[in-house]
Amino acid sequence: MTTELPVLAPPRAAHRGRGTTYVLLAALFFSTSGTLGKSVMTAGITPEQVAAVRIGLAAFVLLAGVALVAPRKLRVRRAELPVLAGYGLLGVAGVQLLYFVAAGRLPVGIAILVEFVSPVLIALWVRFVRRHRLPGPVWAGIGLAMAGLALVAQVWDGVTLDGLGLLAGLGAALCSAGYFLLGERAVAGIDPLGLVTWGMVIGAVAISFVAPPWTWPAGLLGAHVEFGAWLPPVWLLLTLLVLVATVLAYVCGISALRHLPASVASVLGLVEPVITTVAAWVLLGEELAWPQLLGSAILLTGAYVVQRKWDVLVG
Structure with a gap:
């Protein structure tokens, strides 16, 4: 999943140290999804089913928890329903489904890196749809990100990556951009926790059309799969994923x-693909060639430059 988050201005009583801790924890937790999901897929569960289980059970946990502890956070006005629906369809169902399809066909580290092209797509949306002028460093960042993506895909070999997996990763980046842009708009009138909860619920309903609950392979939950040096059961990995x-x-x-x-949180969140790549190498044995490692660094540098200028883009 993508770690891109909706814009929310921090209150006056903000604590930078606490915020840094939260965003680094979020990046760490998000980074586990690729290795957990791909290990589950080795048991015979499809990417669509993994995404459906993840979103469906997370929606149940969040809805039950928020309804019990803070039901007022679930209040939504009728006028906010369209943007909330778009947020759930693109930012939850679209991102998770396409990311797992990509991770099933590509090394996990590359799948998450391709998804991190989303800041570039956001910048282009701001330029050509909102008609904001972009400063020079943003264009430089876009160029770096595209050059890095070309190295990751090794285009000089006719694109050595799985074509469908690469398209799914780019689709996840597109949905991640939608998540950010729609979240920016929605959070102005919807409590953030309520936004995430209803986004999960809408995403769960949408993805149930792709992988209905009655098609989930319950018989595989007790199967044991490789996860680094361990052989945990599928149900345990799914529980951690949710x-x-x-x-x-x-x-x-x-x-x-x-x-x-x-802007600060999104830059700190760039540690996610780094952790994801290292975890995939350690737990799944997925090593990247040196041009792909170089391309990863260039892509992240480009995304960093674009995200550092986010305040200018949305101003």
């Missing part, structure tokens, strides 16, 4: 934005 990589990750991410501006 509670750690989804619920805790989203809650920490939203909490971070109570204390940090989105």
Whole structure:
């Protein structure tokens, strides 16, 4: 999942240290989704089913928890329903589904890196749809990100990556950009925790059309799969995927934005693909060639430059 988060201005009583801790925890929790999900897929569960289980159970946990502890946060005005629906369809269902399709066909580290092209797409939306002029460093960042993506894909070899996996990763980046832009608009009138909860619920309903609950392979939950040096059961990995990589990750991410501006939080969030790549190497044995490692660094540098200028883009 993408770690891109909606804009939320921090209150006066913000604590930068606390916000930094939250955003780093969110990046750490989000980074586990690729390795957990791909290990589950080795048991025979499809990417669509993994995404459906992740979103559906996370929606249940969040809705039950918020309804019991803070039901007022679930209040939504009728006028806010269209943007909330778009947020759930693109930012939750679209991102998670396409990311798992990409991770099933590409190394996990590359799948998450391709998704981090989303700041570039946001910048282009701001330039050509909102008609804001972009400063020179933003164009430089876009150029770096595209050059890095070309190295990651090794285009000189006719694109050595799986074509469908690469398209799914770019689709996840597009949905992640939509998540950010729609979230920026929605959070102005909807409580962030309520936004995440209803986004999960809408996403769960949408993805149920792709992978209905009655098609989930319950018989595989007890199967054991390789996860680094361990052989845990599928049900344990799915539990971690739902509670750690989804619920805790989203809650920490939203909490971070109570204390940090989105521009700072998004830059700190760039540690996510780094952690994801290292985890995939250690737990799944997925090594990248040196041009791909170089391209990863260039892509992240470009995304960093674009995100550092986010305040200018949305001003």
